[in-house]
Amino acid sequence: xxxxxxxxxxxxxxxKRGILVAFEGPDGSGKTTQRKLFKDWLKQQGHQVVTTKWxxxxxxxxxxxxxxxxxxxSPSEFCLLHAADFRHRLxxxxxxxxxxxxxxxxxxxxxxxxxxxxxxxMELHWVLNAYAPLFWPxxxxxxxVSPETSGRRIAAERTPSFYESGQDITDIDNPHxxxxxxxxxxxxxYNALSHIFDFMxxxxxxxxxxxxxxxxxxxxxxxxxxxxEFNLDAIADWLAYRPEYHDAR
Amino acid sequence: MPGKKARGVLxxxxxxxxxxxxxxxxxxLRTLAGKGGVSTWxxxxxxxxxxxxxxQPGIRSARMLLLLYAADLAFRLRWEIEPALxxxxxxxxxxxxxxxxAFGRAAGLxxxxxxxxxxxxxxxxxxxxxxxxxxxxxxxxxDTACTILGDTGTVRARAAELLxxxxxxxx
Numbered sequence: 001x002x003x004x005x006x007x008x009x010x011x012x013x014x015x016k017r018g019i020l021v022a023f024e025g026p027d028g029s030g031k032t033t034q035r036k037l038f039k040d041w042l043k044q045q046g047h048q049v050v051t052t053k054w055x056x057x058x059x060x061x062x063x064x065x066x067x068x069x070x071x072x073x074s075p076s077e078f079c080l081l082h083a084a085d086f087r088h089r090l091x092x093x094x095x096x097x098x099x100x101x102x103x104x105x106x107x108x109x110x111x112x113x114x115x116x117x118x119x120x121x122m123e124l125h126w127v128l129n130a131y132a133p134l135f136w137p138x139x140x141x142x143x144x145v146s147p148e149t150s151g152r153r154i155a156a157e158r159t160p161s162f163y164e165s166g167q168d169i170t171d172i173d174n175p176h177x178x179x180x181x182x183x184x185x186x187x188x189x190y191n192a193l194s195h196i197f198d199f200m201x202x203x204x205x206x207x208x209x210x211x212x213x214x215x216x217x218x219x220x221x222x223x224x225x226x227x228x229e230f231n232l233d234a235i236a237d238w239l240a241y242r243p244e245y246h247d248a249r
Numbered sequence: 250m251p252g253k254k255a256r257g258v259l260x261x262x263x264x265x266x267x268x269x270x271x272x273x274x275x276x277x278l279r280t281l282a283g284k285g286g287v288s289t290w291x292x293x294x295x296x297x298x299x300x301x302x303x304x305q306p307g308i309r310s311a312r313m314l315l316l317l318y319a320a321d322l323a324f325r326l327r328w329e330i331e332p333a334l335x336x337x338x339x340x341x342x343x344x345x346x347x348x349x350x351a352f353g354r355a356a357g358l359x360x361x362x363x364x365x366x367x368x369x370x371x372x373x374x375x376x377x378x379x380x381x382x383x384x385x386x387x388x389x390x391x392d393t394a395c396t397i398l399g400d401t402g403t404v405r406a407r408a409a410e411l412l413x414x415x416x417x418x419x420x
Contacts, residue, residue, distance in 0.1 A: 058302075058305045059299070059302055059305045059307065059309070062298065062302060063295055063298050063299065063302075066298070074323060074324075074327055076320075076323045076369055077293075077320050077323045077324055077327075080316050080317070080319050080320035080323060081295075081316075081317075081320050083316050084313050084316035084317050084320065087310065087312055087313040087316060088307065088309070088313050091307070091308055091310055091313070092306075092307035092308060125365075126365065126368065126369070129362060129365040129366060130316065130319075130366065132362060237310075237312070238310075240357070241308045241310055242308070
């Protein structure tokens, strides 16, 4: 049960709070390039910008990294550790920045987990619960590429790692072949999610600057998702640990 | 060809303190026929590593700690509990799900979230609770989690209450 005080606090913050924009898509779709261009543009527009990357919590990342290097994670452990990493970043990086009015760009958000973990055989409802209470971003930009383009771009740069190529579930020894199979399935899940969660889909095979221009337009015309309507549970959960934010000023 | 061995029995032993859980697990295994072993908390080393990393700033929420507990339990199930059961051994999981649920409830988390989080863990054939004593021993999950959380004693006391053996009998 969320108290009246917390409801009021969230309502009052609505016009002062920042915006959360999630960049989603398969590896090799150009998210990072677009994220950097977008960040520079937002700064030029006078916004304070914070970036958060997938699996980057200083507290949890070392735990995940050690287990990934040993190839010791089952799909459920993989999901739970990434959910813990996400929770820690949400509570310590994303929500404080939004509360203070900054724009947060998430280079991958929980949809990454939904797509990858479901391909790894986890039930969608269980993965969603691991990330609950869900905190919905204002906008999700989905960078759409074919599995072939993603595979070609990755192969030109590097050999994908064991988990990146899905070798933990494909039983394919060649990382590039495994990646091709895995990313095809992940893209299938992303396509399903894009309908459910109303992604703004960009053709990531278009020239870089065309995509950037489209992102600017979508951002300027995009609507915020009301915190009171969509994110009250997640914010109330977080505010329980942050009494310093209970002063509405 | 030798016949397939019967699967062992899983018993859950939950409580506040590691020393009490160890004693409770031995007692629970003695009531069963056949060989048995104990699966203890943090076999994966997640919390050991987390405590080493404690200098990192920021809040640590009960949800995050429970996601890590669940990851450790998934590890224990995969490497300790399931293989032993398949080999026909009995296993006392000490602690198991109830300890985590008690901590979560004491920290104010919804019962449904906790139930759904741990749905991957198979139901134990027997459930036991151990009384908190003054035995010396390493801190268990609840004491460690309460320390990480910065609990002033409220969460621990509430978890102790929820884990009391009388509470299980009353259900």
